[in-house]
Amino acid sequence: MSVVEPSTIRLVVAIGIGLLIGAERERRKGSGSQRGPAGVRTFALACFAGALTGYLQLEALLIVIAAGAVLFSAVAYRSGARKDPGLTSEFALIVTVLLGALTMQDPLLAAGLSVVTTIILATREPLHRAVKNLLSPQEAQDALVFLAATLVILPLTPDRALGPFGAFNPRRIWELVVLVMTMSAASYIALRALGSRVGLALAGIVGGFISASATIGSMISRAKRSPELERAATSGAVLATVATVAQLFLVLLVTDSSTCRALTLPLVLAGIAAIAYALFFVVRPSKTQATNEAVPGRAFDLRLAFLFAGTISVVLLFWGLLNQRYGGRGLLFGAALSGFADTHATAISIASLVSAGRLAPEAAVKPILVGFATNTITKAVVAFTVGGSRFALRILPGLIAVVLAAFVGMWFGAK
Numbered sequence: 257m258s259v260v261e262p263s264t265i266r267l268v269v270a271i272g273i274g275l276l277i278g279a280e281r282e283r284r285k286g287s288g289s290q291r292g293p294a295g296v297r298t299f300a301l302a303c304f305a306g307a308l309t310g311y312l313q314l315e316a317l318l319i320v321i322a323a324g325a326v327l328f329s330a331v332a333y334r335s336g337a338r339k340d341p342g343l344t345s346e347f348a349l350i351v352t353v354l355l356g357a358l359t360m361q362d363p364l365l366a367a368g369l370s371v372v373t374t375i376i377l378a379t380r381e382p383l384h385r386a387v388k389n390l391l392s393p394q395e396a397q398d399a400l401v402f403l404a405a406t407l408v409i410l411p412l413t414p415d416r417a418l419g420p421f422g423a424f425n426p427r428r429i430w431e432l433v434v435l436v437m438t439m440s441a442a443s444y445i446a447l448r449a450l451g452s453r454v455g456l457a458l459a460g461i462v463g464g465f466i467s468a469s470a471t472i473g474s475m476i477s478r479a480k481r482s483p484e485l486e487r488a489a490t491s492g493a494v495l496a497t498v499a500t501v502a503q504l505f506l507v508l509l510v511t512d513s514s515t516c517r518a519l520t521l522p523l524v525l526a527g528i529a530a531i532a533y534a535l536f537f538v539v540r541p542s543k544t545q546a547t548n549e550a551v552p553g554r555a556f557d558l559r560l561a562f563l564f565a566g567t568i569s570v571v572l573l574f575w576g577l578l579n580q581r582y583g584g585r586g587l588l589f590g591a592a593l594s595g596f597a598d599t600h601a602t603a604i605s606i607a608s609l610v611s612a613g614r615l616a617p618e619a620a621v622k623p624i625l626v627g628f629a630t631n632t633i634t635k636a637v638v639a640f641t642v643g644g645s646r647f648a649l650r651i652l653p654g655l656i657a658v659v660l661a662a663f664v665g666m667w668f669g670a671k
Contacts, residue, residue: 263311263360265363266307266310266311266359266360266363267304267307267308267311267359267360269359269363269366269367270303270304270306270307270355270356270359270360270366271300271303271304271307272367273303273352273355273356273359273366273367273370274299274300274301274302274303274304274352274356275296275299275300276370276371276374277299277303277348277351277352277355277370277373277374277377278295278296278297278298278299278300278352279296280374280377280378281295281296281299281345281348281377282295282296298349299348299349299352302321302325302349302352302353302356303352303353303355303356303359304356305321305353305356306318306321306322306352306353306354306355306356306357306358306359307356307357307359307360308356309321309356309357310356310357310358310359310360310361311360318353318357321353322350322353322354325349325350325353326350328349330346344377344380348373348377351373352373355369355370355373398441401558402434402437402438402441405430405433405434405437406434409430410427410430410431410434413426413427413430414426414427415427415428429565430565432470432561432565433558433561433562433565435467435470437558437561442459442462442463442474456475456478456485456488456489456491456492457488457491457492457495457534459471459474459492460475460491460492460493460494460495460496460499460534461492461495461496461498461499462499463492463496463499464495464496464497464498464499464500464503465499465502465503468496468497468499468500468635469634469635469638471492471493471496471499472493472496472635472638472639472651473561473638473642475489475490475492475493475496476489476493476638476639476642476643476647477561477642478492479643479647480643480647486647486650487537487650488537489647490534490537490647490650490651490654491534491535491536491537492534493639493651493654494530494533494534494537494651494654494655494658495530495531495534497526497530497632497635497654497655497658498527498530498531498534500599500631501523501526501527501530501658502527503600504519504523504599504600504603504624504628505519505520505523507600507603507604507607508603508604508607508624511603511604511607511608511611512607512608512610512611512617514610514617515606515607515610515611515617515620515621515624516607517617518617518618518620518621518669519620519621519624519625521665521666521668521669522621522625522661522662522663522664522665522666522669523662523665524665525661525662525664525665526628526658526659526661526662526665528661529654529657529658529660529661530654530657530658532657533653533654533657533658534654537650563641563642588622588623588626590623591606591623591624591626591627591630592626592627592629592630593630594627595626595627595628595629595630595631596630596631596633596634597631597634598631599627599628599630599631602623602624602627602628602631603624603627603628606620606623606624606627607620607624618670621666621669621670622666625659625662625663625666628659628662629659629662629663632655632656632658632659635651635655636648636651636652636655639651639652639655
């Protein structure tokens with residue numbers, strides 16, 4: 257029984273990729289004297305030629321073929337530019353040659369990219385319509401700023417600890433900026449799709465699983481740009497704490513189930529308190545909200561994203577100062593310190609001690625809740641710094657209620 261060589265399968269995959277992209281281009285080619293220069297056969301052969309360079313292991317030949325595709329595309333464009341000034345087919349041909357070469361190294365990746373390429377080519381009208389009609393000029397500008405921040409600046413930002421106590425990491429700080437921009441854009445999309453009451457509440461819950469502090473920052477940004485959405489943004493900010501509680505429950509369940517059981521009542525009461533406080537703002541929207549909801553403003557505010565990242569950096573600097581001065585004296589003190597930065601990391605560390613038999617599950621409840629409380633202080637600092645006292649005083653009662661509910665649950669659990 258003969259076995260097909262892997263290289264033969266990859267060459268067949270390359271032909272299939274060329275046929276897939278070429279079939280889509282053939283539909284756009286037209287007919288008669290006005291038809292385009294490249295169709296299904298041209299794309300299939302171009303992809304096959306690229307694959308052959310990998311099969312023969314001749315990089316120079318790939319360069320020649322790619323250069324030939326560029327030259328062919330330039331000639332085709334020159335002869336057809338008056339009829340169709342676009343460059344889509346010409347660039348698609350070059351991409352097809354490169355996908356053929358990639359097939360010999362990673363056929364699955366090449367096949368996946370070919371599908372993505374075909375989808376981009378086939379969705380010409382919806383993409384053009386979305387850019388021209390669905391996106392305003394300001395939204396298009398915000399999208400470009402976001403792409404530059406994410407795809408250009410973030411990879412170039414150094415990833416190392418700098419400054420006093422090693423508290424400043426440029427990569428981590430810029431990740432916070434990108435995170436706030438992402439959450440703010442997500443709330444903007446939810447706002448347009450679902451309305452302020454449901455959209456911002458949903459964005460708050462989902463964003464809280466990524467970063468509750470960043471979500472609060474984005475909700476503050478939304479409220480400052482559109483004051484009529486202040487109540488809905490408040491509910492989204494408080495509901496981010498629900499996600500924090502749920503995530504805390506999940507990480508404890510995975511780390512040590514006995515610690516999770518000991519904290520079930522405090523976490524349930526904390527979640528109920530957050531939901532109850534948020535529902536007050538969801539059920540009773542402001543009077544101006546409905547009239548202005550159709551104009552939600554910009555997707556994000558870059559200045560507020562910078563302010564949020566700067567606030568968190570100052571908190572981390574304060575944490576580094578306390579940590580260097582006092583060290584890890586006592587479980588409670590260490591939990592309080594680490595809680596300023598991340599309540600989940602605190603919970604995992606303490607639950608790990610329980611799992612290792614070094615701490616009783618009941619003894620882990622108070623340190624974890626202390627870390628939860630100091631993390632709430634970080635959220636409050638963000639609210640006051642980024643949003644000012646008006647917005648912060650709306651969120652603060654909900655944050656306090658959540659912490660108090662958790663400690664009430666601890667007290668009842670201990671009885």
